Amino acid sequence: MKNVHRILGICLLTATINTAYGCELTLKRTNKAPIIAEAIVNEPIEKPKSNTVKIALLLDTSNSMDGLINQAKSQLWDIVNKFTHAKCGNGSRPNLEIALYQYGNDNLSSREGYIQQVLDFSTDLDEISEKLFSLTTNGGEEYCGQVIHTSLKQLDWGKNPDHLKMIFIAGNEPFTQGKLNYKDAITNAIEKDVVINTIFCGNYDQGVQTDWKKGATLTGGEYMAIDHNRRVVHIETPYDDIIIKLNGKLNKTYISYGSRGAMKREQQMVQDENAMELEEAVAVKRAVSKSSRMYKNSSWDLVDAMDDKDFDISAIEKEQLPTELQDKSTSEIARYIETKKRERSDIQKEIQELNTKRDAFIAKNQKENATGELENAMLEAIKKQAEKKNYKWE
Template sequence: MKTPSILIATALTVCLAIAKDAQPPAPVAEIVKVETAAADTPVVQIAVLLDTSSSMSGLIEQAKTQLWKLVNEFITAKQDGKTPVVQVALYEYGKSSLRAEENWIRQIQPLTRDLDKVSEELFALTTNGGDEYCGAVIERATKDLAWDANPKVYKAIFIAGNEPFTQGPIDSKKSCQNAIAKGIIVNTIHCGSESQGIAEHWNQGALLADGKYLVIDQNQAIVHIEAPQDKEIVKLNEQLNSTYINYGKEAPMAKARQLAQDSNAAAKAESGAQVQRIISKASANYCNTGWDLVDACKQKDFDITKIKEADLPEEMKKMSVEERKTYLEKKMAEREGIQKQVLALNKERENYVATKRKESAKTDTLDTAMTKALRSQAEKKGIAWEK
């Protein structure tokens, strides 16, 4: 359990929805069709394990706002000349409203590209007291998730927390060793002082699994440097949303989720979440093939004639097959044009922010800690970034 004097929390981005203390959440219909990467597309797999015990509210607030920034790290990355697809998984651990027989652990999302769902879950997270078992949650993530066997895939666990790393019934050292045996790097993020983290063996977990031992202040506000390009990027989001073409019975819920996560990010605009989300939406990693025809038609096996008329939006039902193809091509061109504008503005923005950031040196928060580890580790897998 946490003591009141240790307002230190746990770690990462990214993401997760949770049962309220005494009441389970209302069932949410899932989108059945979540597209994975094509066989020749590079993949990045990241599992974020967040301590959601009582003192971790600050950590969760950081995670809510930084999912998009984490994904955006790979916008300009290439492996074998191709941009990697990012899959994110989320776990929570250490909350007393979870199941004791499962060591107070819950998988919130398996490895997925459905970033809106991940964001939705993060914004639904709550915290309360509990027992934090790092070894147990690392073991669960290692065994349960569909990790890619390809040795070129960057696979990493980021676990954040502030209780002793060795707590619980599962040997944390063995869990880390088992993870790296499968090619999964374990990065540990201690919410508190570096010396305390070392005394409680957080550094040992990273050493055993080729990871990095990171330290953050979970109660520090995320530093967002407002740039001249931000307002224009926000304006372009409305145009971007107009290019989505719903199809299938799950589309209304998925579209509503998209807009809800736009609103959640806008409510955290001071942390940079709104701008970072829009930048993500302009990238290849924001993919909604399960409900959006523009994304769906980019797939090799897509055939508009196989889409039932009942699953089409009203404006397309009266169109001929050729008119439908033309309409999709038009919307695709519109979206690509808007996305190019956003990414061009982001390049200008990054240059501006880099200059301003040199003027301030603060303690790491979740976003900066993870970025440091991600880039150095992914480069060893042949992933390179534009200079």
């Protein structure tokens, strides 16, 4: 009889797990299953906290890859803006974390296989932009299998089955190079529920012949070939200059605090300048990202910090505040922050409304296949794989 109860308990637990996970479902409660689970399960199961998209970019930074790096700098904001509109079937919005690796560069350690983790998984969009702009190219050996293996080993991918976990690896040398067989890395990826997407910078058939396609399809990922040196022709719209001016006003709503406040505010300004130097359209896309829910800076900005339920403005020491707030009372500071919050909300709303008109203008005037090669490749793969996890797009 005990065995019967045990079997029934396992069946109930399995049913509970199957209904608890999945982007479109919510966790169901039962009276009996949790008690049985405590008795028969040794390993705790990671329960979903919030849906998260984890993307690791593995970029070849050898001599011929300047075009790829420039496209990545530009298209970062397209990826961010894409997920601004992503939604699960249960109405929740996913978080976005991006990690960055470079490989195939002679400046990197030969002991590490000419591989470097440039950035761990991060939600800090300014930091991600800064790291992309820090990349430089130099000749080297490109070991695709090893950089995939390294990213799987070093990064915290988690065990939550709801999370969308993707690697995008881009390069132009055979996928088979290096001592570590890429198929072993792929086995590891499958175990971690990570989908590998490969982007060959060159002729499609050449990429197939050098195993770039196999490297993707073995995990259910997408294989793409792009012209990484193709210059993206952005369409100017009547809304670009207005959005850029609004971005300047948006920056004035940030109230830096703490030991990192001044540095992070400077970083924000520098990344605005980097985007503008690359191209005005990139600066516009960045401004749109900054007006979205994806751009949060509670670690150094008082307006975002006040949205955190555990944040206590009275606990901040006076010297950690900007000069203009150091002689004010807690209630005066709170009112000042609330004023800036309303200003920011109004500006963000205006940018989003203008961007809707901008998108419509571009759709009407854009020639077929006029968008960036890397942008097309990544967004197509992201949307397809996100839909398998029950993400929807507004």
